Amino acid sequence: MVFSMVRAPLVAVSAVFTFLLFLSEQGLAQNTELDSLRALVKGMEQQLQQALQRIDQLEKEKNSTSVRVEQVEKSVKSTQSAAGLLNPAIGMAIDATAEQRNKTGGNFNFRSAEIGISASIDPYARGYAFFNGSGDGVEVEEAAMVTTSLPWNLQARGGRFFADFGRLAKFHPHEYSFVNTPLSLERIVGGESQADGVELSYLFPTPFFLRGTIGGYNKIGADNERVENDKSRSWSRFTYLSRLSSYFDLTDNHSVELGTSLAYTPSVRLSSDPRSGNRTMSGVDLTYRYQPLGSTLHQGLTIGAEFFGNSELEERGSGYRRMFAPGGYVYADMKLSREWSAGFLYDNAPSLSSPGKKTQSYSPFLTWKLSEFNRLRFQYTYGNDNVNESKSDSGSQFFLQWTTTLGAHSHGFANR
Amino acid sequence: MPVKRRNFISVLLFSLLWGGFGIAQAQQIRVITTIPDLADITKQIGKELVDVESLTRGVEFMHAVPVKPSFVPKLNRANILVAMGLDLEISWLPALLEPASNPKIMPGQTAYIDCSTGINVLEVPKNVDRAEGDVHPKGNPHYNLDPLNGKVIARNIADGLARNYPQHKAVFEKNLAAYLSELDKAIARWQTVAAPLKGIKFVAYHSDWAYFANRFGLQQVGSIEVKPGIEPTPNHLVGLAQKMQQEKIPLIIYGPQSDRYPKQLAGQSGAAVVRLQSISGGTAETDTYVKFIEHNVKSLLAALKKS
Numbered sequence: 001m002v003f004s005m006v007r008a009p010l011v012a013v014s015a016v017f018t019f020l021l022f023l024s025e026q027g028l029a030q031n032t033e034l035d036s037l038r039a040l041v042k043g044m045e046q047q048l049q050q051a052l053q054r055i056d057q058l059e060k061e062k063n064s065t066s067v068r069v070e071q072v073e074k075s076v077k078s079t080q081s082a083a084g085l086l087n088p089a090i091g092m093a094i095d096a097t098a099e100q101r102n103k104t105g106g107n108f109n110f111r112s113a114e115i116g117i118s119a120s121i122d123p124y125a126r127g128y129a130f131f132n133g134s135g136d137g138v139e140v141e142e143a144a145m146v147t148t149s150l151p152w153n154l155q156a157r158g159g160r161f162f163a164d165f166g167r168l169a170k171f172h173p174h175e176y177s178f179v180n181t182p183l184s185l186e187r188i189v190g191g192e193s194q195a196d197g198v199e200l201s202y203l204f205p206t207p208f209f210l211r212g213t214i215g216g217y218n219k220i221g222a223d224n225e226r227v228e229n230d231k232s233r234s235w236s237r238f239t240y241l242s243r244l245s246s247y248f249d250l251t252d253n254h255s256v257e258l259g260t261s262l263a264y265t266p267s268v269r270l271s272s273d274p275r276s277g278n279r280t281m282s283g284v285d286l287t288y289r290y291q292p293l294g295s296t297l298h299q300g301l302t303i304g305a306e307f308f309g310n311s312e313l314e315e316r317g318s319g320y321r322r323m324f325a326p327g328g329y330v331y332a333d334m335k336l337s338r339e340w341s342a343g344f345l346y347d348n349a350p351s352l353s354s355p356g357k358k359t360q361s362y363s364p365f366l367t368w369k370l371s372e373f374n375r376l377r378f379q380y381t382y383g384n385d386n387v388n389e390s391k392s393d394s395g396s397q398f399f400l401q402w403t404t405t406l407g408a409h410s411h412g413f414a415n416r
Numbered sequence: 417m418p419v420k421r422r423n424f425i426s427v428l429l430f431s432l433l434w435g436g437f438g439i440a441q442a443q444q445i446r447v448i449t450t451i452p453d454l455a456d457i458t459k460q461i462g463k464e465l466v467d468v469e470s471l472t473r474g475v476e477f478m479h480a481v482p483v484k485p486s487f488v489p490k491l492n493r494a495n496i497l498v499a500m501g502l503d504l505e506i507s508w509l510p511a512l513l514e515p516a517s518n519p520k521i522m523p524g525q526t527a528y529i530d531c532s533t534g535i536n537v538l539e540v541p542k543n544v545d546r547a548e549g550d551v552h553p554k555g556n557p558h559y560n561l562d563p564l565n566g567k568v569i570a571r572n573i574a575d576g577l578a579r580n581y582p583q584h585k586a587v588f589e590k591n592l593a594a595y596l597s598e599l600d601k602a603i604a605r606w607q608t609v610a611a612p613l614k615g616i617k618f619v620a621y622h623s624d625w626a627y628f629a630n631r632f633g634l635q636q637v638g639s640i641e642v643k644p645g646i647e648p649t650p651n652h653l654v655g656l657a658q659k660m661q662q663e664k665i666p667l668i669i670y671g672p673q674s675d676r677y678p679k680q681l682a683g684q685s686g687a688a689v690v691r692l693q694s695i696s697g698g699t700a701e702t703d704t705y706v707k708f709i710e711h712n713v714k715s716l717l718a719a720l721k722k723s
Binding site for chain 1: 472484645647
C-alpha cells in the first residue's frame with residue numbers, strides 16, 4: 001500500500017519532466033541555459049529511475065519476507081505435530097522429609113524424585129513408566145504396557161508394575177494420606193507390590209463395580225528379598241495372584257470399597273536351606289468414604305483398613321516351622337477445609353518369624369495443601385517395637401514432609 | 417440345605433431381573449454424559465431413541481468430582497459418551513475410562529462426542545505455567561454458561577449421534593431443529609430480560625463465569641481465589657474488599673466452594689452474594705438446560721435488586 005502511494009506521485013512527476021524535455025527539443029534547442037536545464041532534468045531522471053528500482057526491490061523483499069514468515073510458521077507447526085504433539089505426558093513428584101527419631105536422631109531425608117511418563121502406544125495399548133531416584137540410586141519403579149481394546153471386558157498388563165494386591169501396596173508413597181509406609185505392609189508385602197510379570201483383569205458385567213484379577217510374577221514386593229528377580233527358575237517358584245475388588249455407593253455421599261487378595265508361591269527356597277515350602281500371602285482391604293458431592297472441595301472423610309496374613313516356613317532353632325503372621329493398619333483422614341486435613345494411623349506389624357512379637361505405632365498427622373500440587377505434612381509417631389532388638393522403631397518420631405508434583409503427574413485409577 | 421437353596425433362588429431371580437432389564441433397554445441407545453446439561457440436550461435430540469444418564473448430579477465442583485468406581489460399569493456399557501472437553505473433566509474422566517474396557521468411547525473415537533468442537537474459546541492462556549495457578553491450557557472450559565454455545569453443543573450432539581446411528585439421522589435433525597428454535601426464542605427473551613445486567617461489575621470465587629459475562633455484558637473485576645485453584649490469602653481478601661468498596665461492586669458469585677469468604681467479603685463491601693452452579697441439574701429449578709440459564713439470569717437480577 002505504502003509503496004504504491006509513493007509511486008503514483010513519482011510517476012506524475014516523471015511525466016511532467018518528460019513533457020518539459022519534449023518542449024525543449026522542439027523550440028529552444030540553441031539556448032545554453034536550456035543545455036544546463038537538460039542536464040539537470042537528465043540527472044533527475046536518473047534519480048527517479050533509481051528510486052523506482054529501489055521501490056521495486058523493497059516490494060519484492062516485502063513479499064518474500066511474508067512468504068518466509070509463512071514458511072517458518074508452517075515448519076514450526078509441522079515440528080509440533082511430528083514430535084511435540086506426540087510426546088508422552090511427563091511429570092515429576094518430589095518428596096522430602098525432615099525427621100527426628102528419638103532412638104536414632106535427626107535426618108533430612110530426600111525420599112524420592114519420581115519421573116513419570118505415559119502415552120498411548122497404538123490403538124491397542126498404552127504405556128507408562130515411573131523412574132524413581134532416591135538416596136539408594138535410580139530404579140525403574142514401574143514400566144508397563146496395558147491393553148486398551150481387548151474384547152470381553154478383559155485388560156492385560158505386562159512388564160514391571162505394582163501387582164493388584166490390596167489397596168495401599170499399589171500407591172506410590174508420595175500419594176499416601178500419611179508420611180510413611182505402614183510397617184505391616186512393609187514387612188508382609190515388602191512395601192509397594194512391585195512385580196515383574198503379567199496380569200489379566202476382568203470387569204464383571206454387574207450393575208455395581210466388580211473386578212477380578214489374576215497374575216503371575218517373579219515375585220511380589222519391592223523390598224521382598226526371598227527371591228532373586230533376574231534368575232530363571234521353575235514355574236513352581238513364581239508367585240501367582242488372584243484378587244476381587246468391589247465398590248458400592250451406599251448413598252450419593254457415602255461409599256464402601258471391599259477387596260480380597262491372595263498371592264501364592266508354590267515353592268520358596270530359603271537362602272540358608274535347600275528345603276522349600278509354599279508361601280501364602282492374603283489380604284482384605286476395606287475403605288469407607290464420605291464424599292459430600294456438593295462440597296468435596298472442603299469436606300470429606302476416608303477410613304481405610306487392611307488386614308494381611310503371611311504363611312510360610314520360618315527357621316526355628318535347628319528346624320523349620322510354618323508360621324502364620326497376621327498384621328494390618330487402619331487410618332482415618334478428614335478434610336477440615338480446602339487446604340487442611342487431619343488424621344490418625346494405627347499400625348500393627350508382626351515379626352514374620354515369630355508372629356507373637358509386634359511393632360505397634362500410633363501416628364496423628366496434619367496436612368496442609370497449599371495447592372493441588374504442593375503439600376506440607378506434619379506427623380508424630382509413637383512406636384512400641386518388640387521386634388527389633390535395638391527397638392529402633394520405639395519411642396517418639398517427628399516428621400515434616402514436603403511433597404510437590406510438577407507437569408502431568410497422575411497414578412490414575414489405582415491411586416484414587 | 418434350605419439356606420443354600422434360597423440363596424440360589426435369589427441369585428437366579430436377580431440375574432433374570434437384570435437380564436430382563438437388559439432386554440428392555442436393548443432397543444435404546446445408551447448415552448452417558450459427563451454433566452446434566454449434556455444429558456438434557458441429548459434427551460431433546462434423541463427423545464425415545466436414547467437412554468441418557470449423566471455421571472455428575474449438578475452439585476459437584478467440576479474440578480473435584482470424586483473418581484467413583486460405580487461410574488465404571490456405566491461407562492463400560494455406554495454406546496455413546498458425551499463430554500464437554502477442553503479438559504473440564506481432566507481430573508476424573510481419564511482415570512475412569514482406564515478400567516472401563518470400552519474402546520469405542522475413548523476420546524477421539526467415533527462414539528466419543530466432544531461438545532467443544534466449534535466453540536469460540538475464551539481465556540486461552542498465552543503462557544501455560546502453574547505459577548499462574550491451576551490454569552486450563554486449552555482455555556476456559558465453562559462454555560455451557562453462554563446459551564449461544566448451547567446451540568453449538570446441540571449441533572455437536574446431533575452430529576455425533578448421526579455419525580454413530582446414521583439410520584436415525586432424520587429424526588435427530590428434526591429434533592435438533594425443534595430444540596434450536598426453542599433455544600432461539602429463549603435466548604431472545606433472556607437478552608431483553610437481562611438488559612439490566614449490562615455493565616454490572618462482579619467478583620467470582622473461581623473464574624467460571626467468563627462466557628455468561630461475555631454474553632450478557634457483565635464484567636468480572638476480581639476473583640476470591642488468588643489464582644485458579646489457589647485459596648485466598650488474608651492480604652488478597654483485604655485488597656479485594658477495598659477494591660469492591662471503591663468501585664461499588666454489587667455482586668459476588670460463588671458455587672460449590674465454602675461460603676466463608678464470599679460472606680465475609682459481602683459483609684465488608686455490602687455486595688449481594690449469589691450461589692450459582694456452573695452446571696445444570698443441581699436443583700428442581702435447574703433440571704433442564706433452558707431452566708438452568710433462566711435461573712442464572714433471574715438469580716442475578718434478583719440479587720442486583722437487593723444490593
